[in-house]
Amino acid sequence: MKQNLFDPFDLRGLKLPNRVVMAPMTRARALEETPDDLTVRYYAQRASAGLIVSEGAPISREGTGYLFTPGLYTREQIAGWRRVTDAVRSRDGRIFAQLWHAGRASHVSLQADRIAPVSSTAKASGDMAFAYQPDGTPGRVLASTPRALRTNEVARVVSDFAAAAANADQAGFHGVELHAATQYLFEQFLNSEVNDRSDQYGGGSVADRIRFTLEVVDAVIERLGAPRVGIRISPYSTVGSMPADAKTEETYRALAGELATRELAYVHVHDTSGFADDDGTLQRRLRGLLRHMRAQMPGTAVVLAGGMTLDGANELIDGGVIDLAAFGQPYTSNPDLVERFRTGAPLTPPNPATYFEGGVTGYVDYPAAIDSTA
Numbered sequence: 532m533k534q535n536l537f538d539p540f541d542l543r544g545l546k547l548p549n550r551v552v553m554a555p556m557t558r559a560r561a562l563e564e565t566p567d568d569l570t571v572r573y574y575a576q577r578a579s580a581g582l583i584v585s586e587g588a589p590i591s592r593e594g595t596g597y598l599f600t601p602g603l604y605t606r607e608q609i610a611g612w613r614r615v616t617d618a619v620r621s622r623d624g625r626i627f628a629q630l631w632h633a634g635r636a637s638h639v640s641l642q643a644d645r646i647a648p649v650s651s652t653a654k655a656s657g658d659m660a661f662a663y664q665p666d667g668t669p670g671r672v673l674a675s676t677p678r679a680l681r682t683n684e685v686a687r688v689v690s691d692f693a694a695a696a697a698n699a700d701q702a703g704f705h706g707v708e709l710h711a712a713t714q715y716l717f718e719q720f721l722n723s724e725v726n727d728r729s730d731q732y733g734g735g736s737v738a739d740r741i742r743f744t745l746e747v748v749d750a751v752i753e754r755l756g757a758p759r760v761g762i763r764i765s766p767y768s769t770v771g772s773m774p775a776d777a778k779t780e781e782t783y784r785a786l787a788g789e790l791a792t793r794e795l796a797y798v799h800v801h802d803t804s805g806f807a808d809d810d811g812t813l814q815r816r817l818r819g820l821l822r823h824m825r826a827q828m829p830g831t832a833v834v835l836a837g838g839m840t841l842d843g844a845n846e847l848i849d850g851g852v853i854d855l856a857a858f859g860q861p862y863t864s865n866p867d868l869v870e871r872f873r874t875g876a877p878l879t880p881p882n883p884a885t886y887f888e889g890g891v892t893g894y895v896d897y898p899a900a901i902d903s904t905a
């Protein structure tokens with residue numbers, strides 16, 4: 532029998548009623564860096580997803596890379612997220628928190644006392660950050676030159692992740708997803724063109740480059756248990772001025788081999804080939820890697836995001852390529868995406884002009900097609 536998006540899925544004990552995942556999306560509306568009434572409404576409206584992954588939640592002040600992103604490191608933030616998870620749970624939904632450290636994709640105006648952001652390297656990305664401009668107003672500014680973490684500081688960052696995972700648990704999340712995709716701190720260690728360290732977290736060997744990621748994975752597993760931990764990766768991505776890396780295949784195969792022994796809930800692959808105007812090469816390579824990972828990690832679900840459609844996702848699920856499909860932009864403008872897919876109701880096109888900032892507009896004001904009480 533054909534499998535599709537509407538089949539239930541057992542995510543290491545968490546029963547998902549369907550295979551539609553709401554992809555993590557930063558919405559930059561938390562003016563106090565704490566989830567508020569609007570955040571609660573936004574996620575509650577989307578509770579029919581098989582699984583929601585929250586927007587990236589900074590694990591620390593140091594990990595913050597954008598203005599107005601709700602973190603998971605203060606008492607107030609935990610209480611704010613508790614209201615979100617309560618609202619999602621009361622609508623029979625499930626939600627993981629995405630744990631985020633932006634590394635060098637940050638700006639001194641987001642850091643305590645305007646100190647430099649940290650990274651695997653002291654090289655600047657040359658990319659833009661969303662932070663405070665010299666006149667004090669929010670806007671796009673060049674990301675600041677980072678400071679390379681000293682070897683003996685890495686353990687402190689690992690423990691910040693573990694603490695944020697414990698905070699996510701306290702806030703009522705079903706689990707956590709480590710944001711190891713698209714240019715942020717984990718990728719800054721994984722990418723051999725960026726990671727220029729000579730210690731055990733770089734040093735030219737793949738085992739060294741993946742060490743930081745695995746230390747975080749293990750520390751977070753210790754707090755929550757592997758069935759409640761997922762990880763997001765984006766092999767081959769050049770988003771955020773990340774240089775193409777000839778060692779991608781080697782790095783991610785080694786990572787997959789190590790992750791296989793941890794039996795995480797899922798690996799979430801973000802296919803960014805759409806951004807790169809790819810002629811198909813990147814996507815083919817990524818799919819090859821995906822097949823390899825799936826074969827290596829039979830106990831771990833595979834989630835794919837990036838340009839998913841109803842038909843495309845059904846084909847990949849039925850073909851055994853993926854277990855779950857994640858939708859980003861369609862979820863901004865279709866809070867009831869699952870119902871629309873199920874009934875064939877037309878999708879409301881997303882509006883990129885309202886992705887970030889903007890309060891209510893383009894955030895919680897998209898009506899459901901069927902249930903107008905949402």
Ligand SMILES: Cc1cc2nc3c(=O)[nH]c(=O)nc-3n(C[C@H](O)[C@H](O)[C@H](O)COP(=O)(O)O)c2cc1C
Pocket residue numbers: 554555556557558586587629710712763801836837838839857858859860861886887
């Ligand atoms: C407004 C917006 C914010 C995003 N924020 C995040 C984020 O915080 N963390 C993350 O891993 N990906 C983020 N993404 C990427 C999405 O999760 C998703 O992978 C991407 O949009 C591709 O899926 P789509 O083609 O269905 O939109 C963001 C995307 C958008 C459009």
